[in-house]
Amino acid sequence: ALEQLELEASRGYTWPLVDVMAEAAARAAEAGSGGGDRARRVMAMAVKTTETMDVTGPPQRAHRARVLAYAAELDDTDPAGRLDLWEQAVTAWEGTPMPLHLAAARLRTARAAVAAGERDRARELVRAAHATAERHGAAPLAASAADLARRIGVGLTDEAPAPAAPAGLTARELEVARLLAAGSTNARIAQELFISAKTASVHVSNILAKLGVPNRATAGARLRELGLG
Incomplete structure (x- = not known):
């Protein structure tokens, strides 16, 4: 569906759409289902739009920052470079009154922080993302944050540490x-x-x-x- 759309018709609608395109491409690449070439094609469409379309106001700047961060994941940018781009996206969303977009960016940044070896930063980000999602009733986002916290072995609060593993597992x-x-x-x-x-x-x-x-x-x-x- 994304490939059939005509972009740049209206910046107010197109920037969120381009953001969704970049996310879809990143998710397709992660799934490893043989759609790598298509994912790169969709990502290239999103990135090209960021280079040609004007940016007005904090939300559009935040969408652009997130597209570039997603693109870095497909371009095999080094972990530190990916983390830097995601941190820029978080900073951009902090300048908007859109808490769930900020929480989603924080969650993705937490993943980048783990890959870059910044586990303390990842813990901070995943906890913040989960707290926001819970506060606003965003159940899927909260579940994703909880899942990432589990996978990296951290509790969602200081009072709720990661559970002990059964069967003697580390x-x-x-x-x-x-x-x-x-x-x-x-x-x-x-x-x-x-x-x-x-x-x-x-x-x-x-x-x-x-x-x-x-x-x-x-x-x-x-x-x-x-x-x-």
Whole structure:
């Protein structure tokens, strides 16, 4: 649907639309479903628009900043560079009266912070995103924030630390276990947790050994029994 639209007809409508295009392209690339070329084509359309269309006012500047941050994810920009662009997007949304856009930008920035090794910053951002989402009743956004907090092993408040892992699993193995229980491949686990596929494979092997099971399928069933699926 996005590919059929004529852009730049009205900046007030087009900037939010271009933002959605960039998000869709980023999500398609993450899914790894064979749509990489199409995702890049849609992202290129979004970026081209940012280069040709005027920007008026804080919301449009914020949309533009977020498009450029999404684009950096597809361009294999180094983690520190991606984090910087996402921080710029957060700053831009802070200048608008649009808290849920700000929360969504903070959540994406938290992911970039994890990839850049800035776990303290990631914790701060994911907690802020979750709090805003909860306050405004944005259940899907709150759930996404809670999921990221779980995957990076942090509590959503100081009073609610991350739960202890069952079966003697370490905090990192718990993150891997939840994805394993959901049927994720090693490649998908690596992508979700910002680690290498080889490291993911080692974690999976360790989980199988601790559970005393022979294969991934049996491990998945056991993990679901433990409430991790």
